[in-house]
Amino acid sequence: MPVHEPLRDLGRDAASPQRPGLILAFLCVAGFMTFLDVSIVNVALPTIEDELGLSQTTLPYVVTAYGMLLGGFLLLTGRLADAFGRRRMLRTGLVLFALASLGAGIAQNAAMLIGARAVQGLGAAFIATAALSLLTGNFTEGAARNKALGAWGALSGIAAVAGVTLGGLLTDGPGWRWVFFINVPIGLLGALVAPLVVAESRSPERRESFDVAGAVLLTAGLVLLIFTLGRTVDDSDVPLGLVCGGFALSALLLAGFVLTERRAKAPLLPPGVFGRKSLRAANVVAVLLLGTCVTLFFFASLFMQQVLGYSPLRTGLAYVPLAVIVAVGAGVASQLVTKVAAKPLLTAGLALTAAGMFLLWRAPSDAAYLTDLLPAFLISGLGLGLSFVPVQVAAFAGTDEDESGLSAGLINTAQEVGGALGLAVAATYAFRRVAELTAWADGVPARVTSARTDVFHDAFLAGACFATAGLVLTLILMPMSKSSASATASA
Incomplete structure (x- = not known):
C-alpha cells in the first residue's frame, strides 16, 4: 500500500512515538482488515450464490466491486489524508468500512451486496493510505521504519491467503454473513481508539485543489469496463448494442481521465x-x-x-x-x-x-x-x-x-x-x-x-x-x- 509523502513533509502533532509497538500493532490491524477482505469472501461465494440466487456470471462482481473502488481511489484518498489529516481520514475510512460491512452482511439480493462491497472498497482506500502514511511518519527513517514496513508488507501478503482460510471457518460456522459482520466491531472500535493511540499528522502545505474528477473518471471507466465484460457472458440475452455501447462509454471515460490529468492543477498522475x-x-x-x-x-x-x-x-x-x-x-x-x-x-x-x-x-x-x-x-x-x-x-x-x-x-x-x-x-x-x-x-x-x-x-x-x-x-x-x-x- 502507498507511502504518500516522505518524512520531511509530515506536519505532526506529536514527537516520536512513546509506544511504537502499540502504534504499529494498531495500524497493522487496520491494514490487515482491508487486505483480508480482498479474499475472505471467495470461499463463501458458492453459499452466497445459493442463498441469494446469484448467477455464476454475477459472482465476480462481488469481488471486483471491492477491488475497483479500492484501486481507483487510492491516489486521491492519499492526497486527502495529506491535506485534511491522516488520522481523521483513517477514522473516516474505518467507520465507512464498518457500516458498509454491516450492509453487506444484511444484503438480501445481488444489488445490495455488490453496492455494499463497492462502499467497502472506498472505505478501504481511506484506511490503507492513511494507515501507511501514519506508519511512515511515526517511525524514523532507517532500521525502525524498515522493520515497521516489513511487518506491514508481510501482513498484506499473508492476509490475502489467510482470508480464504478464515472465510471457510466463518461460512461453515456462524454463516457467510459473518464474513462481513466480523468487520463491524473492529472498524468502529478502531475509529474510537485511534485518537488514544496515534497522533494526527498532515502535510504542511495544504493543497488548493484535488483531482476528484480524475479519480471519478478513472474508477467509473474501469468499473464500466468490468461490468460490460460480464454482460458479454450474462445469462440473459443482452443486446449487442448495449455491450458495444458499454465498451465505447468506458473508452470515453478513460480518455476523459487522460485529458483531465493533462489539465489538472494537482493531477493524480503527473506528466512524465x-x-x-x-x-x-x-x-x-x-x-x-x-x-x-x-x-x-x-x-x-x-x-x-x-x-x-x-x-x-x-x-x-x-x-x-x-x-x-x-x-x-x-x-x-x-x-x-x-x-x-x-x-x-x-x-x-x-x-x-x-x-x-x-x-x-x-x-x-x-x-x-x-x-x-x-x-x-x-x-x-x-x-x-x-x-x-x-x-x-x-x-x-x-x-x-x-x-x-x-x-x-x-x-x-x-x-x-x-x-x-x-x-x-x-x-x-x-x-x-x-x-x-x-x-x-x-x-x-x-x-x-x-x-x-x-x-x-x-x-x-x-x-x-x-x-x-x-x-x-x-x-x-x-x-x-x-x-x-x-x-x-x-x-
Missing part, C-alpha cells in the same frame, strides 16, 4: 511519471501478477466446492499450505533481493506461478488433494511469494525521495486494479460457454460435473496466460539493475 523503465515494467507486471493471484483464489474456491464437493471449512483448510508457502517465498525473496537484481527473481517467481496454474488447468474432475491440488498450490504459492517482493522493489528502483509516495501509490493501484480486471477477463473467458454446456449437461450429474470442470479449466488457463504474459514482459521490459537498499526499504 512513467519515465523510469523499472516503474513502467513493475506496474504492467503487477497488473498481470495480481490478475493471476485473484483468479487463482476465486476459481479454486469454486472448483473445490462445486466440482470436488468440499465444504467451506475444508476449502479454507486446503489453502493453509498455500498460505505457508507464500510466506516462505516472500521471506526468501526479501533476503535475495538485496543481493541480486529484481529481474531474475521476478522471472523465477512468475515462471513458477505459471507452472502451478497450468497444473490446475489439467486437474481432473475427481482430483485428489495430495496429488493434484497440493503440488499446484505449492508451486504457484512459492511463485507468488517470490514475485510480490521484487515487483515492489522494481517500482522504487531509482526513485527520488520526493517521488516515493507517488511510486507507492501507482504500484498499489496497479495491483488492486489488476486483481479486479484480471478476474473480470478470466471470468468472461471461462463463462462464455455456460449456456452451451448447461444445455449439453441437461441436468445429468456426471455431465454437470464435467461441464463445471471445463469452465474452471478455462479460468485456470486464463490465469496461467496472465502469469506467462507477465514473465515475457519482465524479460522484455524490466531493466537488469541491482536493487538499491533504499528501494528495498521503501517496498
